Amino acid sequence: MINRICTFYFTGTDTTKTVVEEFAKELGKKLGIDNFFHYNFTTPEFREKMPKFGKGDIVIGGVPTIAGRVPNLLLPYLKTIDGEGALGVSISLFGNRNVDDCLVEFRDLMEQGGINVIAGGAFVGEHSFSEILAKGRPDAEDLKIVREFADAVATKIKNEDLSKPEMVGEVPYRPYYTPRDRNGNGIDIRKVKPKTDMDLCIDCKLCAELCPMAAIDFDDVSQVPGICMKCCACIKKCPTKAKYFDDEGYLYHAHELEDMYERRAEPEYFV
CATH class of the missing domain: 3.30.70.20 (Alpha-Beta Plaits)
Structure with a gap:
């Protein structure tokens, strides 16, 4: 029996927060639960400790996709997840290019931490590098799909169905995405700073x-x-x-993304 809905997320520009909290609100409404626990681990002081989850909790976890994967700088923290039999939903945000392997990698991190992940979703947020790429997303249409996703998960829980769905992505995970210039040469932006x-x-x-x-x-x-x-x-x-x-390489990559991924990418969820 679920008696607490927990959110657990990293959100630089609030796109992940928007999706995770909308999902949690709708799930609580559908399950008749008003006991919420929110944990935003974006800033360093909140990564000095890991909240404990357990049976009776459902953890709605959210991370952004960076270079097609869970951000590598978050991996040490996420490898300390303490789930102890909680149910879970993994959510990854991507900036209109592709979620690649971020969703399945985050699912696996939650599972390794003792959380039984029963659903997952890949949603679109305005790209961190751009004010053009997926501008203003998640938007009203995205949030409608978030609520549909939450409704489907609520139904699954009411039916006592704890099966684990297949999700988009590959295991073993592919290498982190490397941007390239017009000549096909890799662009290394790791040391670029604002x-x-x-x-x-x-x-x-x-x-x-x-x-x-x-x-x-x-x-x-x-x-x-x-x-x-x-x-x-x-x-x-x-x-x-x-x-x-x-930085010239950074700006080239940002403009390349805007040119190549102008189309509207759509969310996907797996229940």
Whole structure:
């Protein structure tokens, strides 16, 4: 019997949060459950500990797709999931290109942590690199499909069906996606970091507070001594648009994505 609905997610620019929380709200409505526990592990202080889940819980987990996989910088934390027999739903957001193997990899991480994953979904969110690619998504149509997904999972639970559906993706997982230039040469953006227009910056410190890797120097936000995972929270949430990327390879890749994946990708779910 389910008596608590738990959300457990990473969300740089709030697209994953939007989908996971909409799903949880609809699931609670359909199952008549109003006991919720929300855990957003985006910022480092929330990855210093792992919440405990157990029987009677259903965990709605959510991560973004980065380079076709679960973000590698999150793997050490996700390998400590403590599920102890909870039911689970895995959700991956992707930026209109492809979810690739992120969904099945996240499912497997939840399973390895003791969560019995009975459903999964791949949903579309505005790409972190772009304000054009999947602009404004998840939108109203996406959220309608999220609710349909939650309704299907609620029915499955009421029918006491704990089967594990096949999901999109490959196991063994494919290598992380490597962007390439027009000549087919790989573009390495791993060490690229955002810049700051100090004429626009008001030193509000929001970027440093939001950074999932605590990479931005709090005393001098123009400095990024830590690792940047390209979630673009600092760029998209800056109130004065002071943060930006100017690396040629990064910008080429972003424009290439916008050109190649202009079509509307659609969500998929598996119950």
